[in-house]
Amino acid sequence: MxxxxxxxxxxxxxxxxxxxxxxxxxxxxxxxxxAFCYLPNCRVLQDLRKKPMDVTPEAQNILDESWVNLNDIKNTLQYGDVDFSKSNKAFKKGKVYVIEGKTIHNEEITITMVNYTDKVVLENIEKK
Missing domain, CATH: 1.20.5 (Single alpha-helices involved in coiled-coils or other helix-helix interfaces)
Structure with a gap:
């Protein structure tokens, strides 16, 4: 042949x-x-999404301003990008993660979250 x-x-x-x-x-x-989730960005976001989320009073004040809401935070945790140069640092017995994303109105935001073993705490929300 x-x-x-x-x-x-x-x-x-x-x-x-x-x-x-x-x-x-x-x-x-x-x-x-x-789902295929073996890349570092995907794994961090998946870990943050599956834990219950607490909100600090400072972050709650920003949420009360109504330019950003919890749906924007959830979308950022689904589709955002983790800034590893500023993340994965020890902070109050947890690790800090800085995630960049967008709101529904297409404004760029940066959220700071602390990842503990049993929960996630939303520390800060900033406009870019």
């Missing part, structure tokens, strides 16, 4: 195998609510 026919059979089998792996593993992941 010529090389081009062997190569075509190989590619066909490889394509068929990849299709089945994606189909079976994709259905399994979707049914169990599993």
């Amino acid at each position: 010529k090389f081009k026919f062997r190569f075509a059979y190989y590619l066909f089998g490889l394509l068929l195998g990849v299709f089945f792996v994606i189909w079976f593993l994709g259905a399994k992941a979707e049914s169990k609510g599993v």
Whole structure:
């Protein structure tokens, strides 16, 4: 058999195998609510999202100003970017994380959160 026919059979089998792996593993992941989350930014945001959140009085004062609300904070925890140069530092028996995101009105915000083992505390919210 010529090389081009062997190569075509190989590619066909490889394509068929990849299709089945994606189909079976994709259905399994979707049914169990599993998402690909192995990158550092995704892992930190996922850890912050799954814990109960407390709000400091300073952050509550900023939330009361009504230019930002808790939905903006939740969206930032879903789609934001963690600034690792300012984050992962020890603070009051927890670790500080600085996350950049946007509000519903497309204003850039920076939130500061302290991650404890059992909860997350929203420390500060700033406009950029």
